[in-house]
Amino acid sequence: MKFRPVYVWILALCLTCLSCATTQIQDIKPGEKPALESDEAGLWMMMDEIETNLKTSGRIEHDPDLNAYVNQILCKLQPDYCNDIRYVIVQTPHFNASMAPNGFMQVWTGLMLRSQNEAQLAYVLGHEMGHYQRRHSLKQWRTIRDTSSALIFLQIVAAGAGVGYAGSIAQLVAMAGIFAYSRDMEREADDIGFGLLADAGYDFHEAANIWQALIEERDAADQPDQFILFASHPTTSERVNTLRKMADQLASQGRYGESYQREYLDATRPFRAKWLKNELRKRDFAASQVVLKHLVNTADNPGELHFYQGELYRMRAQPGDAEKAIASYQKALSFEQYPPAVLRSLGLLFWKARKFEDAQDSFKNYLVVDPDAPDYEMIKSYLEELQ
């Protein structure tokens, strides 16, 4: 059934007629569904429509292994709520995750690229589950219902549900930011996420580490206002310090956990090249440099990481970047495994630098290393031109 935006307005009238602002909101219980006559049921209905639309979007990552991996993290964090939470992995190169009131979660690939281990991703997922458990979106809805913000809220939902939720990143951002929670709610979600992380046996120090890395990236960025997560999750040094203190306190009690970095790198390695390419397409090279720096520190598949470091320099194309790119490509080639495209990029830069023999060598090697290259005939024509 096609969702019609007019339903949203009818629903809005119903929601505003219902009296429930004065009732105490309890945590949602495992398997609990809102009463049909409640405003919460109305919120769930809207989000169900959006969920249906988003699941057919071209941006969804459907790989079964990656989805199974994320699912096992969620179930490890909160086994009792495992059947209540549904999620999609959205191919979008920004750091974000969001939780809708009906238990539908978005996990963006930009978050997965930036997480350096399973514990970091688990902390963010646990934080979002905290919003669900505490019914923060319902509380937030009741706060905005009587204000002009309610109109904006419903316009966003109508646009999202009526014309295709994932019509653009801008819409995704708008939807993810509908429930811009209060600082108290964020603190609550931080506490819950931290508790879930520690109880599931993860290294709880990673909670502060992922926020810290994100702050570092924001401070380096050309356009800090493009950091979507900060719109709904004000990340401050205070929050990082609080999480560090909580971690130190647990550690002093003899508690410890695992970061599960190896497991995380194994699960995400097949997708990293695609995510990195999309990251560079943002063309916020200063911020992407921070992301790459953290990835290079993992020393996981370094040939690929140094190739993308070279790609960053080549695409940025500032004075001196061509030389830096060539050095990065050559570093990539020093490892046993590297993407064949290193040789093509190297050949192109040598060609532009009028180092024709080096260009020929690189192009020839490219065709040898990747005889099925999708641009084999074009590179062969470059070689003919160079001769």
Place this chain on the structure above:
Amino acid sequence: MIKNRGIILLAIVFLLSACAHYTLVEPAKKDMGGSYSVEPQTAWNRSAQGKIEIWTIDGPSLAAVHFFNGIGDGQNLFPFYGKSTRKAKLPKFNKNMTASEVQEFIVDSMMAPYQRSLVGPNMIGTGVQTSHLRPFKFGSHPGFRFELSFLSEEGLEYEGFVVGTIKADKLYLICYAGTREFYYPKYKETAEQIIASIHMP
């Protein structure tokens, strides 16, 4: 209330102005901005926005040929509206690009975050894949060709191909794309015939 009416009227005017106006392209020799010509064998519906012409028969979201007639050095592929700071982050054409770099420029433009394009929806996509980049004679001028596939934001599968050349520091492209099911194959031969008829001295 008066203010609201004004906003509604403005919105209607904006929406009407955003509608594409089509004219008929007869099956005869057609000059493309004075730079080259093509000779279609069937009639097409044509709309134009700046340096971009869109030819379609059943509708641009189903299958269309896009003609990019002379993208200049430092220009974006698609017309853009939105925050200028975001425009600064969009890929720009460089007159010294190789065919490999032009292919990258096209794919990056199609996938650019925050892209808002005035051209047909079948030139904006996610997961753009390219294959078989090879030399191609754009009329008598050396150029390139590659095939591509992608998904629309709504998840519809598209296929297409691109031919192009750089002449006098300007980029000329012809892109045909349509839904993988039915429409791409329906007009593929017709589109192939158009590019076979390119006359660029």
